[in-house]
């Protein structure tokens with residue numbers, strides 16, 4: 001057999017796989033393609049990949065034989081058992097130092113496990129988030145690889161050249177250890193849910209609150225897309241709102257208001273609860289989809305539950321629209337603040353050394369949440385990689401202060417109108433909680449001690465003989481003793 005020529009192999013010739021192969025080929029790499037249904041390989045070589053350097057393989061053995069060492073093989077197959085099955089099929093043909101890369105939508109605990117399993121066998125594993133859909137795969141996705149650190153030098157060139165580029169910088173960098181690549185992709189998707197919900201709330205306020213129509217709202221989004229909100233999602237929203245059906249009616253108004261979800265937003269919310277981090281905006285975005293899904297029940301409720309009379313807006317419309325832009329911007333700052341807090345907390349727990357500036361850089365292009373804003377987050381973490389939260393960064397601190405008055409006016413007005421703003425409102429509630437030196441958790445602690453003898457600590461400086469410093473104190477609140485104890489109630 002001739003000397004291996006393949007720089008990288010790819011298993012799974014669905015559209016994503018095909019596009020990623022063609023993209024890597026364009027960047028000068030020799031890709032070896034394999035699909036379980038081997039006729040797909042021949043079809044691909046005879047059609048889409050005709051005239052390229054792409055090589056085909058009709059068996060896993062042939063695939064591995066055609067790859068230069070250390071072998072690099074990307075799996076783009078359905079998340080779950082299929083990934084483990086292909087890893088198992090590959091193992092007999094792999095040698096120490098070879099790299100298996102899972103580019104699918106795997107849940108990060110699986111990637112943690114696979115890293116450990118492969119490393120125990122002397123192999124290397126990479127779990128890589130791939131974002132940007134079919135279009136991104138073909139012309140430059142956002143790539144978020146993490147896993148065996150030793151794999152990065154071997155895949156860096158291919159990954160960074162294949163990824164989207166923004167101002168000459170690749171939207172791909174090493175994320176960190178074990179499952180961190182897929183973790184960061186999960187958080188990316190959660191943030192995407194949040195961004196979309198915020199935009200939807202702004203649309204609702206403009207439409208039902210100010211009473212303006214889709215084409216005018218499209219113009220507002222187009223204007224916003226030239227400022228601090230400049231992003232892919234704002235851009236496509238303007239395009240969607242301008243898109244009319246054949247009868248001239250905005251098509252969006254004919255779409256049933258029941259949102260679907262595939263689960264990555266939910267995963268992020270669950271991860272947040274597990275980590276004990278207040279990622280409230282993504283949580284609300286997931287719940288807003290859940291509420292949307294019970295359409296029939298909402299229709300029945302709308303007949304029997306009244307809200308406030310919605311009077312015509314009498315204030316300065318342009319001022320209100322500017323306020324709304326600031327409300328969206330500030331809420332978005334909170335959402336990303338929360339997302340990065342979650343990644344920090346998880347990194348601490350799992351001993352990951354996450355590259356936060358790199359993560360923001362990876363999201364700047366090639367993916368759904370790409371925006372100018374992510375350049376500012378990159379700068380914040382480049383200035384200080386140990387930044388406690390984005391709100392401590394000068395740029396974002398100033399931005400959120402500037403936005404604050406308009407943000408409050410918008411939410412107050414929406415409340416008076418009875419227009420739901422779960423994402424805007426939770427962002428503001430988080431902001432007000434985060435900036436509060438004192439929150440009413442003293443009362444919660446008293447309640448917990450009253451009914452459950454859960455004990456509390458004293459505010460430094462307020463100690464006395466009854467309330468000693470540094471001790472877990474329990475008070476006999478009723479003077480009657482009582483038959484409650486921590487073992488009978490917990491909260």
Ligand SMILES: *[C@@H]1O[C@H](CO)[C@@H](O)[C@H](O)[C@H]1NC(C)=O
Nearest residue numbers: 011012013014035036040077
């Ligand atoms: C093979 O290709 C088809 C599409 O042509 C794709 O749906 C399938 O996931 C691929 N499967 C594997 C395991 O290679």
Ligand SMILES: *[C@@H]1O[C@H](CO)[C@@H](O)[C@H](O)[C@H]1NC(C)=O
Nearest residue numbers: 212213214215216248249250
């Ligand atoms: C939308 O509103 C603008 C301004 O009131 C108006 O000129 C335009 O005709 C309206 N478009 C539609 C489709 O109703």
Ligand SMILES: *[C@@H]1O[C@H](CO)[C@@H](O)[C@H](O)[C@H]1NC(C)=O
Nearest residue numbers: 475476477478479480481482
């Ligand atoms: C609480 O105080 C009362 C009255 O002084 C006393 O009778 C009772 O034993 C105390 N209960 C406990 C659990 O310390």
